[in-house]
Amino acid sequence: MTVLRAQGLGKKYKRNWALTGCSLEIEAGHVTGLVGPNGAGKSTLLNIASGMLEPTTGTIEVCGGVPGSGPDQLAKVGYVAQSTPVYTGLTIEEHLRLGAHLNPRWDDSLATKRVERLGLDPKQAAGKLSGGQRAQLALTLGIAKRPELLLLDEPVAALDPLARREFLQDLMESVAEHGLSVVMSSHLVNDLERVCDHLVVLVASEVRVMGDVDELLASHHRLSGPRREVDSLPADQHVISAKHTDRQTTVLVRTEAPILDPAWTVAQLGLEDLVLEYMSNPVATRPALEVLR
C-alpha cells in the first residue's frame, strides 16, 4: 500500500521554486528517511504532505486523500514541524487536554504514560521546557493522535547528541508499538541510519535514489583498481560516481549481481558515504535513477 504518492509536485514562493517536478511513492508500514542537502525541498515536501502548504503544481495523495482536505484526512496524518512548536503559555497537561479536545482518536493513556516515562512534570509550562523536551512533547501530541502516517520534519535538528538518541529511540519504540508509518527528514544520515528502514535521497527536488536501507547497502559497491574507462564496465553495473588518478580508478556502482572482475578491489559503503556520493554527483548517474526500487 502506498501511503504517499506525489507526481510532478512543485511549490513556488513568490519568485523561487522550493520544489519542482518531484515525483515519489512511499510505502506504508515503514520508517522512511528523507535525506538531502539544505534546500533540496524536504521541508516543502513534508509541508505539502501535511496540508500546511498548497502545491503550486502537481498532485499529491497522502493516505488516500488530499492533504488537509478535511477532518478525516487530518485525523490520518500527524505532523511535527521543524521548530517543534508548542504553546509556551500552556502547561504540558494542557497540551494533552488540547490534544484530547481536538482529536477524536486521541489516546489519552498513551499520552499520559509517555509524558510520565519521559519524566516531564505535567504542571510545567511548555515555554520552560528544553529543546529536547519540547520536541518530545510535540512528538507525543503527534503520536497520541493515533495517525496512520506521522510526518517529522527535522525532528532532532535542534537537539544535542544525547537528546537526539533518546528521541529517536523513543520514536522507534512508539512506531513498533503502534505500527504507524513514519516519514522523517534530516540532513544527518547518522540519525536516519539508526531508525529508518527505507531511505529517499532528495537532491534539487529530484529523487536521486530510494529503497530499503539494507538492500541499498548490499547493492552498492566501491570498486578500485588500475585506471580504466568506466564505459568498459558490465551493463548491469550502474555507475554512480567515478574518480580517476594517474594510475587508479575508483567507481561507485550499483548492481544486484556479484562483482566478477578480479582487477577490482571491492569495498562496501556505509550509508552516509552512499548518500553523500549520490548528493555530490547529481548528473553522471541520471539513467540509473528510474531502476532503483
Place this chain on the structure above:
Amino acid sequence: MTWLTWRQFRLPALSVFAALVLIGVVLGITGPELVGRTNFSDQDTMFGGTILVLYLLPAVIGVFWGVPMITRELESGTHSLVWNQTVTRKRWLATKLGFGLLAAMVAAGLLGWAVSWWASPIDTLAAAQTDRGMLSRIAPVVFGARGIVPIGYAAFALALGVAVGMLLKRTVAAMAVTLVVLAAVLLLVPNFVRPYLLPPQQMTIAIVGEDITNISGDETGAVQEIGVRNPAGAWVLANETIDPNGNVASPLPDFVQNCLPRPGGGPPERGGLEQCMAQLGAHGYQQRLTYQPGSRFWPLQWLELALFLAMTALLTWFSFRRVRHLS
C-alpha cells in the same frame, strides 16, 4: 476547539471586562447624581471621558484581541501544531472569530448601554438646546458613544484585527495598521457617510437678528457667514445664507458688510444688528439649514450598526478565504 480558544483568549478577555466593570462602578456611583440637574458644566471631564472610553474600546479590541489571535500563532509556529490536530482551519478560525466577535459585541454593548444611561440627563437637556452650547446625542462625536453603534465598531475592529493579522503575519506591524485603519474609518464614516445615510432635511427661514448665534469673518474683516439657531437637538450639517436665487452667499453682500459689527470692535449692539439683518431680509436673503433632526437618532443608529456589521461580514469573508492559503 472551544476549550483551547477560551484558554488562549481568557486573559485578554478578562482584562478588558475587568476594566469595564471598574468603569461601570464609577458610572453607577456618579450617574444618579445627574438626574434632575439643569447645569452640567462641571461634568465636562466625565462627559468627555465616557466618550473617549467608548472610542478606545474598539481600538483595544482590534489591537489586543483581534491581531494577536492570529499573529501569535503564526509567529510562534503553533499554527502548524493546531492545524495538524483533527480540526480544519475553517473551524479553527470560526471558533476564534466567534468567540472574539461575541465578546467584543457584548463588551461594547454593555459599555454603550452604561454610558448612554449615565449621560441620559445630559442628553435630555442637550436635546432641548438650540444654540451651540451643548452637544446633542446625534452630534458626530457623541453619536458614536451612544446607543448601539459601539457594538458595530467593536465587531468591525475585531474582524479588522484578524484580517490584518492574517495579511501581515507580524504582531507589531498588524497592530499599527489596524489602529490606523480603524481610526481612519471612524473619522471617515461620521464625516462622509453618516450624514447621507438618510437624506438630510432642509429648512429655509427668515433671518432675524435675535436668532443669530455666530458671525464669522476672514482676516480682512469681511464677514463670510452667519449662523442662526438650530432646530432643537438636531445635527446641523450646513447653516448657510442664500441669496434670492438660492445660491449660497459667502461672503455676505456688501450692503451688510458695512453695518455688521467688526471682529474685535467690541460687543455688537442688538438694535444695530437687527437693522442690519433686516436689510438682508429686504433683499430676499434667507438662511438655509441642512440637518438631521434629533428624532432620527435611532434610525441612524440602526443604519450605521448595519453598515459596520456589513463591513465586519466582508472582513470575515476575506479572513476565511485567506486562511486556506496561510502557511
